[in-house]
Amino acid sequence: VVDEDVDIYNIEDVLWALTTRVNPKEDILTICEGGFGQTFQPAERSSAGDRQWTQSNIRFSGAMGIDATRPFIHKDAFERARYNVEVVDLAKFYSPEQIRQAKAGQRDYAKFLAERGI
Structure with a gap:
């Protein structure tokens, strides 16, 4: 889960939020294994057994x-x-060729950091 200032469709934004806002001790939630329910992970399905057994004995491996x-x-804070970044005029300090090369x-x-002023 991220705040509204993070673009969930941009992996750089999501990784930034993970590295700056997550306290591993408090913010990573582990859901215990063992509950009955649907299997979602491929490993759960492959080890579940035959169809009849699977329908009645599926246990959730956790999340x-x-x-x-x-x-x-x-x-x-x-x-x-x-x-x-919009107010800095690079042309005052560098030639057009230097800006292009950089x-x-x-x-x-x-580029991601520069575009967002981070």
């Missing part, structure tokens, strides 16, 4: 949930820092 939201009482050499993660 995990991760809370990557800002702690409610400390929401202000977990605001994402942003820099005004951008061409950037990896995707550096």
Whole structure:
């Protein structure tokens, strides 16, 4: 689970939330195994046995949930820092060729950070 400031369709955003907002001791939830129910993991299905046995004896192998939201009482302390990348005029400091070369050499993660002002 992430907050509204994280784009769930962007893996870089999700990884950022996981690395900056998750306390492993408190925010990773483990759901105990052993309950009756539907098998979701391929490993559960392959080891479940024949169809008749599977229909009556399926046990859930467990699950995990991760809370990557800002702690409610400390929401202000977990605001994402942003820099005004729009106000910096690179042309004041570098030639067009230098800017082009620098951008061409950037990896995707550096581009992601630069575009968002992180």
